[in-house]
Amino acid sequence: MEPAAAKFIGAGIACxxxxxxxxxxxxxxxxYLAAAIRNPSAAQGQFGNLIFGFAVTEAxxxxxxxxxxxxxxxxL
Structure with a gap:
């Protein structure tokens, strides 16, 4: 296999x-949305956890x- 082809395959797998x-x-x-609909009063307390989970997952x-x-x- 050519190195250029291996680079493209590896980049595709990384994606x-x-x-x-x-x-x-x-x-x-x-x-979060399902839990906020069930218990709207507790939704604001869990918003920080939502943002932290979003940041880690997006990272x-x-x-x-x-x-x-x-x-x-x-x-190469």
């Missing part, structure tokens, strides 16, 4: 992490994007 982060963010916000997606870009643009 799977961005899809996982999108699913994670949707899961976090969906569960993992950004890290996978960084790995993909490094694989594509750093010379």
């Amino acid at each position: 799977i992490g961005m899809g996982g982060a999108a699913i994670g963010v949707a899961f976090i916000f969906g569960n 993992l997606g950004i890290f996978s994007l960084l790995v993909a870009l490094l694989l594509l643009f750093v010379p």
Whole structure:
């Protein structure tokens, strides 16, 4: 296999992490919304946890994007 082809395959595999982060963010916000509908008085108390979970999940997606870009643009 040529090194250029391996770089593209590796970058594509690294981008799977961005899809996982999108699913994670949707899961976090969906569960928060469901809980806020059940108990609106407790929703404000859980907002900090929502933002922290969003930040950590989104950071993992950004890290996978960084790995993909490094694989594509750093010379062998």
